[in-house]
Amino acid sequence: MPKTAIFKHRDFRIFIIARFFMVLAINIQATIVGWQIYDLTGNILDLGIVGLVEAIPSILVSLYAGHLADMKERRAIILVCLFGLFLCSLSLLLLASKLNFLLVEYSATPIFLIILVSGIARGFISPAIFSFVTQLVPRDMYPHSAAWMGTSFQAGAVIGPALGGLLYGWMGIEAAYALDCFCIGLPLFLFFLISPRPLLEKKLREPLVQSLKAGLRFVWSNEIMLGAMALDMFAVLFGGAIALLPVFAKDILHVGSEGLGLLRSAPSLGALLMAYLLTIKPPLQNSGKILLLSVFGFGICMFVFGLSHWFWISYFALFFSGLFDSVSVVVRSTIMQTMTPEEMRGRVSAINKIFIGSSNEIGAFESGVSAKFLGPIGSVLFGACMTIVIVAFSTFWIPKLRNLELKDHL
Numbered sequence: 001m002p003k004t005a006i007f008k009h010r011d012f013r014i015f016i017i018a019r020f021f022m023v024l025a026i027n028i029q030a031t032i033v034g035w036q037i038y039d040l041t042g043n044i045l046d047l048g049i050v051g052l053v054e055a056i057p058s059i060l061v062s063l064y065a066g067h068l069a070d071m072k073e074r075r076a077i078i079l080v081c082l083f084g085l086f087l088c089s090l091s092l093l094l095l096a097s098k099l100n101f102l103l104v105e106y107s108a109t110p111i112f113l114i115i116l117v118s119g120i121a122r123g124f125i126s127p128a129i130f131s132f133v134t135q136l137v138p139r140d141m142y143p144h145s146a147a148w149m150g151t152s153f154q155a156g157a158v159i160g161p162a163l164g165g166l167l168y169g170w171m172g173i174e175a176a177y178a179l180d181c182f183c184i185g186l187p188l189f190l191f192f193l194i195s196p197r198p199l200l201e202k203k204l205r206e207p208l209v210q211s212l213k214a215g216l217r218f219v220w221s222n223e224i225m226l227g228a229m230a231l232d233m234f235a236v237l238f239g240g241a242i243a244l245l246p247v248f249a250k251d252i253l254h255v256g257s258e259g260l261g262l263l264r265s266a267p268s269l270g271a272l273l274m275a276y277l278l279t280i281k282p283p284l285q286n287s288g289k290i291l292l293l294s295v296f297g298f299g300i301c302m303f304v305f306g307l308s309h310w311f312w313i314s315y316f317a318l319f320f321s322g323l324f325d326s327v328s329v330v331v332r333s334t335i336m337q338t339m340t341p342e343e344m345r346g347r348v349s350a351i352n353k354i355f356i357g358s359s360n361e362i363g364a365f366e367s368g369v370s371a372k373f374l375g376p377i378g379s380v381l382f383g384a385c386m387t388i389v390i391v392a393f394s395t396f397w398i399p400k401l402r403n404l405e406l407k408d409h410l
Contacts, residue, residue, distance in 0.1 A: 012145070014191075014194050021156070021190075025156075025160070026156075027161050027164065027265075028163060029089060031165050037111060054116065056119070057117075058353070061120055062353045062354050065350050067347060069131045071346075074131050074132040075132060075197060077125070080124075081124050082187055085122070085125075097174045126350070127345075127349040142334065143406070144279060146330050151279060153329075154271035160265070161268070162262055164180070224339070228331065228332045234390045235299070242264065255311055263315060263318060266316075269319055271325055271329070274322075278327070283327065286405070287405055291328055292401075299385075302317070303388075305317035306379075306380030
């Protein structure tokens, strides 16, 4: 099947463009917020707290959000969440301009409160997005949709940090936040152009607790899915260094907000390249071994990054970490798409959000705390070593994951 055949589906084309701008906005905002908070407080722990105040509400609502995505029309959920995210971006813009006196009086607290609200919106939107995309394409295109989802995500994650950092450095924080507002407002418009997709089966409303238990039992009983989620969760939890990039950019590599934007975009640039290659040849054979090797490679890259004091070595270590991480993302996404029944997609996606999505934010907090005690370099090296240990454990203790062949599940 040609890699572009999936774009014959009009609504999928609009969906991918909308998703790109969503990710672009999220990464522009994350870059600005990280630099702004570190500039305001100078406290390395505050960089971890940003992740924590977003992760906690996201985790708290995720299971209910998954239940909702299996009960309600998913496009409607996405539209409500996008409107909430737009209001959060607009609030950050006003806080940086008209309401700047609040930052003078309360330091970073108003920013934390806005990020907390955006965490709630992101907790609800993730299960709806994952569940909705499978309604836009036929089953035989799931591996390609997963690869293109990864490509659009990484494209936004490449351009967003670089654009946010450069605009912040050249034109100031207000211009950067204004661009963030535009980039999250555009998907809100685009999703109105996509036809609603009612759920395939009108079933009796399942009690909330029973519904959540069914989703948890399904994931717990699937060794491959549970293993893939757990592997990525621990790798992201310990192995990431994104939250500490403002410290590396300012105090170790001495490259300013422009350099921070480039560093933040480096993993996504590598991931974008790999995600595009995977649209041509998805990892359908030896999938489990490829997954484990890719997470191992990610850990090695982060170890090199932790040791580096040279900007370009650090940049390319992050670039290759993204390249390896993209393989892991596409394999895990394809596992979820092919092994999850339609009526459970929302709940399974919510559990994945708790495993993977929130581990980014909790990982940011872990990085901030460990950096407080070990220093930023020690924190990154510790996380890289933990990632490698986790891969070794998974290789020997989860044989079904190691022997996975995705071609057998299509």
